[in-house]
Amino acid sequence: MSYLWNKSYMVAALSIILFTSVIIHSYLYKGETSPVPMFCSRKHANGTITPLKDNRTFIVAAYHDNRQNGMKMTRVIGIVHHHDTKGLYCWFCCPVIDGLYVSQAEIDVHRDRFDFPYGTGDLSCLEPENCEPRYVMLHRSPKSNIHQLPWFEIRNRDVGDSRVDFTVCISTMFGEYNNVLQFVQAVEMYKILGAGKVVIYKNSCSKLMAKVLDVYAAEGIAEIISWPINSYLNVSSHWHHSKDHTKDLGYYGQVTTLNDCIYRNMYTSKYLLLNVVDEVILPVRYPDWGTMMKALQKKSPEAGVFLFENHIFPKTVFTPTDPFNISSWDAVPGVNMLQHVMREPDRKHIFNPRKMIVDPRRVVQTSVHSVLKAYGESIFIPMDVAYVYHCRAPLQEKLPRESLIKDTTLWRYNKSLVTNVNRVLQQVTLET
Structure with missing residues (x-):
């Protein structure tokens, strides 16, 4: 009887996990105005400018960009210190591949900063092949605790005709x-x-x-x-x-x-x-x-x-x-x-x-x-x-x-x- 109870419990638990995964997948990939999945709902960036903890990097917005030879990439527009901003990683919200996917950011400071220490920067990260992430966060480590960091919505994921x-x-x-x-x-x-x-x-x-x-x-x-x-x-x-x-x-x-x-x-x-x-x-x-x-x-x-x-x-x-x-x-x-x-x-x-x-x-x-x-x-x-x-x-x-x-x-x-x-x-x- 104990074995049957444990077996029933395991089936029920797996059913709940599967159902939850389907719901999360639906929210993330159909572009519906549904509640944000719990996995990505800890904290979202508010406002147009969000400083990172290094105080040398300020994030404006993240955009999906697949124009470079069809590569799936997230381009984050920001304001960066031309020398001190370095070693950043993109953490993507991808429930279908065990939750997180980490990609090192390529930091490109625009050449026209007119000798100011800060200028416009592109923080570009390759996206996972089998996931279309809707949210990304930036961090200086690929392994540290990220619970207090904000998620940024990745814009331009759904492309329509010009309005x-x-x-x-x-x-x-x-x-x-x-x-x-x-x-x-x-x-x-x-x-x-x-x-x-x-x-x-x-x-x-x-x-x-x-x-x-x-x-x-x-x-x-x-x-x-x-x-x-x-x-x-x-x-x-x-x-x-x-x-x-x-x-x-x-x-x-x-x-x-x-x-x-x-x-x-x-x-x-x-x-x-x-x-x-x-x-x-x-x-x-x-x-x-x-x-x-x-x-x-x-x-x-x-x-x-x-x-x-x-x-x-x-x-x-x-x-x-x-x-x-x-x-x-x-x-x-x-x-x-x-x-x-x-x-x-x-x-x-x-x-x-x-x-x-x-x-x-x-x-x-x-x-x-x-x-x-x-x-x-x-x-x-x-x-x-x-x-x-x-x-x-x-x-x-x-x-x-x-x-x-x-x-x-x-x-x-x-x-x-x-x-x-x-x-x-x-x-x-x-x-x-």
């Missing part, structure tokens, strides 16, 4: 940003030209600007990503390192946000525009981005990166006759781009930086003005096709006014732009 044609990646909003009028004008221009989504990495902004962001988030056009990078590192508001003002990381981690934006939107947007909010890529030969990119891609089917010349329209120089001095905008803080159509000429013997429209599925690593690694070609777009309208402080302050070039390309969109800007400002006013 929008164009997404604008804005990096980064900091310094209690309050240039409300120019921001609204820029976003409305993006929409007119074809943007279906605008991603903003927000560090800090004014209360009024926050209300504008709320309006766009409610509209569904904007995704606001919290970016509290200065809570972890001593960041600079400049792109290059200075011996006089030692900082850890340049321009509030701009390069990292651009790389994250590429992977975050890799399979949900056909093209990405990488720029800051005072820039608009203006088509000259075409009415919008869709028409332009269709023509450019047809001419250069292997291209994955399209580079556009940057041209400065000084915000200190107004047009002699101003048809867009709109009184209702006077109380709104910020620059009215429609009043600034005088363009600085190119500076001789000085490189004109460019901004990009990219196919995110062809980009591996990006900097600000060019990609660092890609699967496709990069092509330069001449100014008579399109250029970057950049309304900011002048670069050539001593240049006489008669040397500036009047360029009213922006005015082609003035009717729709004024109407749309007024609509947004009225909503903000009503909510104030």
Whole structure:
């Protein structure tokens, strides 16, 4: 009788284990919005930036990437110390192979860190062959206790069709940003030209600007990503390192946000525009981005990166006759781009930086003005096709006014732009 009881007990126990394994397998591999399996539910990373215990590595997000010869790989985007970050391992959650699979991370610090001690880093790990892990954690040892470490969800595991044609990646909003009028004008221009989504990495902004962001988030056009990078590192508001003002990381981690934006939107947007909010890529030969990119891609089917010349329209120089001095905008803080159509000429013997429209599925690593690694070609777009309208402080302050070039390309969109800007400002006013 004892043997029969023990046998029944063993059968029941094995049945429970098998049932539990099936449930866990279902949760992990069908992509359903089911509760997270107990095995991977100990602790999950909260927020956009997660420091590891070494205090030299800061994880942003993990992404599945099988573009390199079909190899199954998880690419973790992070901010790393160029010298001190080393010896990391990926621990994958794989219940079907006894729970855990450990793979050593290949650490690739992006070359464009502009002499700062910290820069963007890819932590790449091969995934197990017989498992499609949904979660990963990073640790300095392949054997130590990991119970207190956070799991990161591996994004891009389920690939679908692109949902929008164009997404604008804005990096980064900091310094209690309050240039409300120019921001609204820029976003409305993006929409007119074809943007279906605008991603903003927000560090800090004014209360009024926050209300504008709320309006766009409610509209569904904007995704606001919290970016509290200065809570972890001593960041600079400049792109290059200075011996006089030692900082850890340049321009509030701009390069990292651009790389994250590429992977975050890799399979949900056909093209990405990488720029800051005072820039608009203006088509000259075409009415919008869709028409332009269709023509450019047809001419250069292997291209994955399209580079556009940057041209400065000084915000200190107004047009002699101003048809867009709109009184209702006077109380709104910020620059009215429609009043600034005088363009600085190119500076001789000085490189004109460019901004990009990219196919995110062809980009591996990006900097600000060019990609660092890609699967496709990069092509330069001449100014008579399109250029970057950049309304900011002048670069050539001593240049006489008669040397500036009047360029009213922006005015082609003035009717729709004024109407749309007024609509947004009225909503903000009503909510104030």
